Amino acid sequence: MENIDEKFMREALGEAAAGFMSGEVPIGAVAVHDGEIVARGHNERRTRKDITAHAEMMCLRDLSPSLEKLDLTGYTIYSTLEPCAMCAGAMIHYRVNRVVFGAKDKKLGAAGSAYDFLHDAGIAVVKGVLDKDCREILYKFFKKELGHESKMWEDIELE
Numbered sequence: 049m050e051n052i053d054e055k056f057m058r059e060a061l062g063e064a065a066a067g068f069m070s071g072e073v074p075i076g077a078v079a080v081h082d083g084e085i086v087a088r089g090h091n092e093r094r095t096r097k098d099i100t101a102h103a104e105m106m107c108l109r110d111l112s113p114s115l116e117k118l119d120l121t122g123y124t125i126y127s128t129l130e131p132c133a134m135c136a137g138a139m140i141h142y143r144v145n146r147v148v149f150g151a152k153d154k155k156l157g158a159a160g161s162a163y164d165f166l167h168d169a170g171i172a173v174v175k176g177v178l179d180k181d182c183r184e185i186l187y188k189f190f191k192k193e194l195g196h197e198s199k200m201w202e203d204i205e206l207e
């Protein structure tokens with residue numbers, strides 16, 4: 049049976065798939081509070097012509113207007129790809145408690161790969177949840193985009 053982290057990672061993968069459909073690098077994120085998804089986002093860099101429009105940022109921006117306080121204590125952010133330094137920084141500012149991600153990003157990941165900001169800030173991290181699915185959609189995207197297997201994502205791999 050699927051555990052709760054896998055269940056929510058499937059939802060983040062659904063967001064990644066929505067990004068794929070609109071021509072974005074397929075990375076998705078959801079925010080969970082009290083066992084419910086309260087916000088969603090996927091990478092929209094191309095659509096918005098905004099280099100900061102990462103899945104996690106879009107998810108936080110989706111959630112922000114509904115918050116009384118800009119404090120995500122008790123929330124978990126799920127992302128199909130290891131958060132970068134910018135997204136990890138935003139999560140630290142929001143006081144997110146827990147981050148769950150799928151694929152590792154050895155080049156830019158800030159949850160233990162290239163940097164370790166989340167751990168340094170005392171945020172609990174679970175890595176590698178459905179990592180194969182999270183990587184596969186990226187590979188599929190670059191194969192479709194480039195017509196061949198991209199080397200660009202060779203840094204995203206299993207433990």
Ligand SMILES: [Zn+2]
Nearest residue numbers: 102131132135
């Ligand atoms: Zn990011």
